[in-house]
Amino acid sequence: MMVVKELDFQYNSSFQILRDIAFEALPGECLAVLGNNGAGKSTMLKCLNRILSPQKGTVLVDKNNVYQMPLYAVAQNMAFVAQGSQNSRLTVYDMVMLGRKPYIKWGIRKEDEKIVEAVIRQMNLESMAVRFVDELSGGEQQKVILARALAQQPKVLLLDEPTSNLDLRNQYEVLDLVLKVCRHNDIAVVIVIHDLNLALRYCDKFMLIKENQVYDYGSEEIITCESIEDVYQIAVNIHEIDGERVIVPKR
Amino acid sequence: MSKLEQTPPKRIDLQAYEQYKARNIFVLGVxxxxxxLIGxxxxxxxxxxxxxxxxxxxVFGKAADSKVNTVIQNMRLxxxxxxxxxxxxxxISGCVLQAILRNPLASASTLGISQGASFGAAFAIIVLGAGAQGSTVASMKFSNPLxxxxCAFICSMGVSVIILALSRFKKITPEAMVLAGVALSAMFQGATTLLQFFANEVQLASVVFWTFGDLGRTGWKEVRLMAVVVLxxxxYFLFSRWNYNALESGEQTAVSLGVNVNRVRxxxxxxxxxxxxxxxxxxxIINFIGLVAPHIVRRFIGNNHHYLLPCSALMGAILLLLGDLAARMVISPVILPIGAITSFLGAPLFLYLLFKGGGRK
Incomplete structure (x- = not known):
């Protein structure tokens, strides 16, 4: 379980980007972080795993303070998938093995190989294990990056818009796959996502961020026409189609 | 977490990966x-x-003819x-620089380290009078090579200290570090030219002669020192190969994989x-090898530094040996300047490889 308290962040001498962020992410649950561009969502993710250093606040994973761990220990607890990750000319297998980096001292152990193979299987990547990542399609690349993050065996998985470059089918396929694995392994997921309908379908908890602060935080009930309008400044209708709520902007 | 490990023990078919590994080891062996052989x-x-x-x-001092022993042991080896x-x-340092600065153009010469060295040499020759004796290029010997x-070493380290200080205290990006290197190399080139302007003919000739590069200046003592430092x-570079692989995926990803990017850099x-x-x-000055050797092997084995590092190192050694061989053979017994030969022959080879691959990244 991850507990975040009183997180404040600002870049040198500029205005505050995050103010008093607090939330919890439970094992096996998926928390959607929603808000406008520039609201501070990505910055918040980067503060959680020390890519950025917040001025104030604590992040606890299973009661251990993330800011007091060495970086490799943070990486054993938390995995991060950056927005539009850069891909290098590594084979899929080597790229997923990179997820074992926080555990590897000199050489690869049998255990690492087993875990990498398991993750490759779980993400349906068996057929492309020896292909170079930069030769794969966007959807396949995203699966590889997610597989690398899962190979870290994290307690918390941070995803920064993992579906933003994917086609319709891949958006669902990738999220389906990764969230299934996370639920199965009790990994807490924090996902920054722009597609509200994807969020409604896959996420258990929601956090709305407006003007660098938490606007509302809770389960699906907090997603209403009013809250969406308030946060995104656009009028919407929420329809129910086949038992699922769908958000459609008003004409 | 243990559930991940408990997934059924059925192994995926990794034969293809084993083949890929075997191929890379084969390249290394070749x-x-x-x-x-070239040696x-x-x-x-x-x-x-x-x-x-x-x-x-x-080579082991065991030849029947003692003259052969002397020639090999004292001159050619x-x-x-x-x-x-x-x-x-x-x-290998070119390969590492390209990885940590995430820039395919990074190498000792593009970062100004070589230009710093030639300024140092020019300073020693012109200002400190460590110049040359002998009237023709072939017979030239430096009066104080040490x-x-x-001076060359101090000045080239000076360049890297400036770049490092900029990155440490001004927090500049790797791109800016490469740009700073370009600026510094221009500055040192200018400074060398200024020194040359005030030099006499003999000093001028010896500066130019030094920058040509020469593999014949070193004795056993220097070879040993170089070997210890390089090895x-x-x-250390081999030990850090995982860090380079992580950095290839971007700085933020590297941090999220537990790499202390600033310290590593x-x-x-x-x-x-x-x-x-x-x-x-x-x-x-030998400009081309640090830049080109990693790029050549990358085309064959990809970007996994596990193989890329040793292959780049071996490729660098091969290129310099071949360059030297060409320099000695082309119009023997005159030895052509090695720095010029490596660039002159290395560049076409590199261009050939670059365009042979067609659309491949």
Missing amino acids: LFVSLI LLSLRAGSYDMSLVEIAKA PRVLTAVIGGFGLG LISF AAAL IINMVLCSITAAIVVSYIG
């Missing part, structure tokens, strides 16, 4: 064998003719080892600078 060829080249078997024996160690160091190497750095910059500086200060 490079190693080529290096040995032997290089030991054979020269006015005193001898058989390969005799040469192999003479130090030269060949200088080329091997120098190329090895330039190749001082020249020392120690190479060991600084330690590696220092080690690369020392390696390149010691090589350049002993053998002169």
Whole structure:
């Protein structure tokens, strides 16, 4: 379980980007972080795993303070998938093995190989294990990056818009796959996502961020026409189609 | 977490991956064998003719003819080892610089380390009077080679200290570090030209002669020192291969994989600078090898630094040896300047490889 308290962040001498962020992410649950561009969502993710250093606040994973761990220990607890990750000319297998980096001292152990193979299987990547990542399609690349993050065996998985470059089918396929694995392994997921309908379908908890602060935080009930309008400044209708709520902007 | 490990033990078919690994090890083996062969060829080249078997024996001081022993041990072996160690160091440090600065153009010469060295050498020759004796280029000898190497080393380290200080205190990006290197190399080039403007003819000739590069300046003592530095750095680089792989995926991803990016960058910059500086200060400016060797092997084995590092090092050694062989053979007995030869022959080879691959990234 991850507990975040009183997180404040600002870049040198500029205005505050995050103010008093607090939330919890439970094992096996998926928390959607929603808000406008520039609201501070990505910055918040980067503060959680020390890519950025917040001025104030604590992040606890299973009661251990993330800011007091060495970086490799943070990486054993938390995995991060950056927005539009850069891909290098590594084979899929080597790229997923990179997820074992926080555990590897000199050489690869049998255990690492087993875990990498398991993750490759779980993400349906068996057929492309020896292909170079930069030769794969966007959807396949995203699966590889997610597989690398899962190979870290994290307690918390941070995803920064993992579906933003994917086609319709891949958006669902990738999220389906990764969230299934996370639920199965009790990994807490924090996902920054722009597609509200994807969020409604896959996420258990929601956090709305407006003007660098938490606007509302809770389960699906907090997603209403009013809250969406308030946060995104656009009028919407929420329809129910086949038992699922769908958000459609008003004409 | 344990559930991940408990997934059914059915192994996926990783035969293809084993083949890929075997292929990379094969490439490494081919490079190693080529290096040995070219080394032997290089030991054979020269006015005193001898058989390969005799040469192999003479390397260990066991040839029947004591003259052969002397020629190999005192003249040709130090030269060949200088080329091997120098190329090895330039190749591997080029590979590391390209990884940590995430820039395909990074190398000792693009970061200004080489230009710093040539300024140092020019300073030693012109201002400190460590210049040359002898009237023709072929007969030229420096009166104080140690001082020249020392000044070259100090100045090239100076360049990297400035770049490191900028990155440390001004928090500049890797792109800006490369740009700073370009600016510094221009500055040192200008400074060298200014020094040359006030030099007399003999000094001018010796500065130019030094920058040509020469593998024949080193004796056993220098070879040993170079070997210790280069091998120690190479060991550290090999130990860090996971960090380079992580950095290839971007800085933020590297941090999220537990890499302390700033520390890795600084330690590696220092080690690369020392390696390149010691090589350049002993053998002169050799521009192309650190840049090109990693790119050549990358085309065959991809970007996994597990293989890329040793292959780049071996490729660097091979290129420098081949360059030296060409420099000695083309219009023997005149030895052409090695720095010019490596660029002159290396660039077409590189262009060929670059465009042969077509649309491949």
